[in-house]
Amino acid sequence: MTPLTRSARIAALAVAAIAVACALGPIIAGWFGVDGTSIDTRLGATPPSLAHWFGTDVLGRDELVRVLVGGRIALAVGLGGTLIAVAIGTAYGAIAGYAGGVVDGVMMRAVDAGFALPTTIVVLVAMAITDSRSLALLLPLIGAVSWLALARIVRGQVRALRDREFVVAARALGATPARVVVRHVLPNAAAPVIAYATVALPQVMLLEAFLSFLGVGVQAPLASWGSLVTDGSTQLAVYPWLIAFPALALGATMLALYTLADSLGATGTRGRPRTTSAS
Amino acid sequence: MTRVVRRIVTSAIVLVVVATASFVLLHAAPGGPFATDARRSPAVARALEQRYGTGDSLASQYVSELAHLARGDLGQSLVRDESVADVIASRFPVSALIGALALALALALGVASGVAAAARGGWVDRAVRAGAVLALCVPAFVAGPLLIAWLSLRLGWFPPARLDSASAYVLPAVTLALVYAGALARLARAGMCDALGEDFVRTARAKGASERAVVWRHALRAGIAPAVSYVGPAAAAMLAGSFVVEKVFQVPGLGSSVVEAIAQRDYPVLTGVLVFYAALVVALDLVVDGALAWLDPRSRR
Numbered sequence: 001m002t003p004l005t006r007s008a009r010i011a012a013l014a015v016a017a018i019a020v021a022c023a024l025g026p027i028i029a030g031w032f033g034v035d036g037t038s039i040d041t042r043l044g045a046t047p048p049s050l051a052h053w054f055g056t057d058v059l060g061r062d063e064l065v066r067v068l069v070g071g072r073i074a075l076a077v078g079l080g081g082t083l084i085a086v087a088i089g090t091a092y093g094a095i096a097g098y099a100g101g102v103v104d105g106v107m108m109r110a111v112d113a114g115f116a117l118p119t120t121i122v123v124l125v126a127m128a129i130t131d132s133r134s135l136a137l138l139l140p141l142i143g144a145v146s147w148l149a150l151a152r153i154v155r156g157q158v159r160a161l162r163d164r165e166f167v168v169a170a171r172a173l174g175a176t177p178a179r180v181v182v183r184h185v186l187p188n189a190a191a192p193v194i195a196y197a198t199v200a201l202p203q204v205m206l207l208e209a210f211l212s213f214l215g216v217g218v219q220a221p222l223a224s225w226g227s228l229v230t231d232g233s234t235q236l237a238v239y240p241w242l243i244a245f246p247a248l249a250l251g252a253t254m255l256a257l258y259t260l261a262d263s264l265g266a267t268g269t270r271g272r273p274r275t276t277s278a279s
Numbered sequence: 280m281t282r283v284v285r286r287i288v289t290s291a292i293v294l295v296v297v298a299t300a301s302f303v304l305l306h307a308a309p310g311g312p313f314a315t316d317a318r319r320s321p322a323v324a325r326a327l328e329q330r331y332g333t334g335d336s337l338a339s340q341y342v343s344e345l346a347h348l349a350r351g352d353l354g355q356s357l358v359r360d361e362s363v364a365d366v367i368a369s370r371f372p373v374s375a376l377i378g379a380l381a382l383a384l385a386l387a388l389g390v391a392s393g394v395a396a397a398a399r400g401g402w403v404d405r406a407v408r409a410g411a412v413l414a415l416c417v418p419a420f421v422a423g424p425l426l427i428a429w430l431s432l433r434l435g436w437f438p439p440a441r442l443d444s445a446s447a448y449v450l451p452a453v454t455l456a457l458v459y460a461g462a463l464a465r466l467a468r469a470g471m472c473d474a475l476g477e478d479f480v481r482t483a484r485a486k487g488a489s490e491r492a493v494v495w496r497h498a499l500r501a502g503i504a505p506a507v508s509y510v511g512p513a514a515a516a517m518l519a520g521s522f523v524v525e526k527v528f529q530v531p532g533l534g535s536s537v538v539e540a541i542a543q544r545d546y547p548v549l550t551g552v553l554v555f556y557a558a559l560v561v562a563l564d565l566v567v568d569g570a571l572a573w574l575d576p577r578s579r580r
Contacts, residue, residue, distance in 0.1 A: 113292070116294075118519070124522075124541055229418075247421045262412075
C-alpha cells in the first residue's frame with residue numbers, strides 16, 4: 001500500500017479523535033455531573049454556554065453529551081453495517097468469482113437485479129412489515145442492502161487471482177476450494193476490500209441517518225446523529241444549535257471518511273489535472 | 280444487434296427478479312393487509328379474500344401476480360379505490376418534474392465544475408474538489424431545512440412547502456440536486472484528468488488545436504464517460520422521488536406514496552412502485568449505454 005498523503009493522515013486522526021470523544025466524552029462529562037438524560041424542563045432549550053457547551057435541548061438535556069452518545073450509536077451502526085456488508089459481499093463475490101461459468105453468471109445477474117431495487121424502500125418495507133424498531137434488525141438489514149458493489153469488486157479480484165501460479169500450486173497440492181479461496185486468494189484481495197470499506201462506511205452512516213429521519217431508524221430513548229438532526233430540524237428557526245451540532249458531527253465524520261477513501265483510491269476519483277505550463 | 284437483444288432479455292430477467300423479490304419480501308412478514316384486531320364476520324373475511332385473492336396458496340398468488348405484471352396490469356390498491364397504475368400516474372409526474380429539474384441542475388453544475396477543475400487545475404481544482412466532497416457530506420435532511428430557514432423564512436424568496444406555484448419547485452429541486460452535483464463533479468473531474476492525458480489529446484495539441492478546442496472538442500467525449508454511467512441510477516433515483524426531500528417539503532410525489540403504502544400495508548401499490556422503479560432503472564441504463572457508445576467509440580467493442 002502506498003503511504004498515506006498528508007490530508008489522509010489528518011482525516012484518519014480526525015476519525016479517531018471523534019470516535020475517542022464519543023467513547024470517553026460522556027464518561028468524563030459524568031465526573032462533572034453532566035449527563036444527557038436528566039431532564040430539566042424549567043431550564044428548557046438554552047443556547048451554548050460555559051455550563052452546556054452545545055446548549056441544551058427542549059427538555060433541558062445537555063446537547064454535547066447527547067451528541068457524543070448519539071455518535072456512539074451512529075458509529076456503531078455504521079461500523080457494524082459495514083462489517084456485515086463486507087462479510088456478505090466478500091463471501092458472495094469470492095464464490096461467484098472462483099466458481100466461474102454458469103454459477104458466476106447467475107450470481108452476478110442477481111447482483112445486477114439488486115441494483116435495480118431501491119435500498120431505502122427495501123429497508124423501510126422490511127422494518128415496517130416486521131413492525132420492529134430494534135437495532136438488532138436494523139443493523140443486519142443495512143448490511144444486507146449495502147454489499148452489492150463489494151461483491152462485484154471481490155469477484156473481479158478473485159477472477160484475476162484464481163489462475164495465478166501460487167493458486168494453481170495450492171490446488172495441485174490438493175487443497176480444497178474453500179481453503180484455496182480463504183488462505184490463498186482472499187488475503188491478496190484485502191487491499192481493495194479495505195479501501196472499499198472506507199467508502200461504504202460513510203454511505204452506511206448516511207443510510208442510518210436517512211432511516212432515522214424517516215422514523216424507522218434509531219428510536220428514542222436512544223438517539224443517533226441522524227435522529228438528533230431530525231429532532232433539531234423541526235425547531236431550526238428557534239433553536240438552531242440543536243440541528244447545527246449533530247449535523248456538524250455527522251458531516252465532519254463523513255468528510256474525514258471520504259477524504260480517507262479518496263486517498264486510498266477507492267472512489268475512482270483520484271487523478272491530477274495536467275499542469276498547463278506554456279499554453 | 281445481438282447485443283441489443285441480449286440487453287433486452289437481461290432487462291426482462293431483472294424485472295422478474297425484482298417482482299419476485301418484492302413478492303417474497305411482502306409475504307414473508309406476519310400479518311397480511313387485512314390483519315386487524317377488529318372483529319369481522321367470517322362472511323366479510325371470505326369476501327375480502329375472494330375479492331383480492333389473498334386466500335389462495337402463495338404459489339398461485341405468485342403466478343397470477345407475475346401473469347398480471349407481464350400484461351402490464353399492476354393491480355388494484357387495497358386501500359384506495361384506485362388502480363396502482365392510477366396511483367403511479369397521479370404521483371409520478373410530481374416527483375418526475377422535481378427530479379428532472381434537479382437532474383438538469385446537477386448535470387450542469389457537476390459536469391461544468393468537474394471539467395473546469397480538470398482543465399484549469401490550481402485553485403479552481405482545489406475549490407471544486409472541496410465543494411464537491413462537502414456537497415456529499417450535507418445530507419438532504421440538513422440541506423433542506425437550512426434552505427427553508429434561510430431562503431424562505433428569512434428572505435421570503437420561495438414558499439417553504441406546498442407545490443402551488445412555479446417557484447415552489449426551486450428549493451426541493453436544489454436540495455435534491457446537491458449530492459448528485461457533488462458526485463458528478465468528482466466523476467467528471469477524474470474522467471477529464473484521465474482523458475487529458477490520452478494520446479489523442481496529445482495529438483490534438485501537437486497539431487496546434489487551441490486549449491479550448493482540446494478540452495471541449497477532443498477530451499470531453501471520453502472524459503465525461505464515468506459521469507454519464509453514474510447518471511443512469513442517479514436519474515432513476517431522482518425522478519422516482521426522494522422520500523427525504525418529499526418529506527421535508529411536503530411533496531405529494533411517488534416517494535411519499537410509498538411511505539403511505541408501507542404504513543397502510545398496501546401491498547399491490549408497493550409491488551407496483553418497486554417494479555416501476557426497477558423498470559425506470561433498467562430503461563435509463565439502456566439509454567446510458569447508448570449514450571456511452573455514442574460518446575466514446577472505444578466502448579462499442
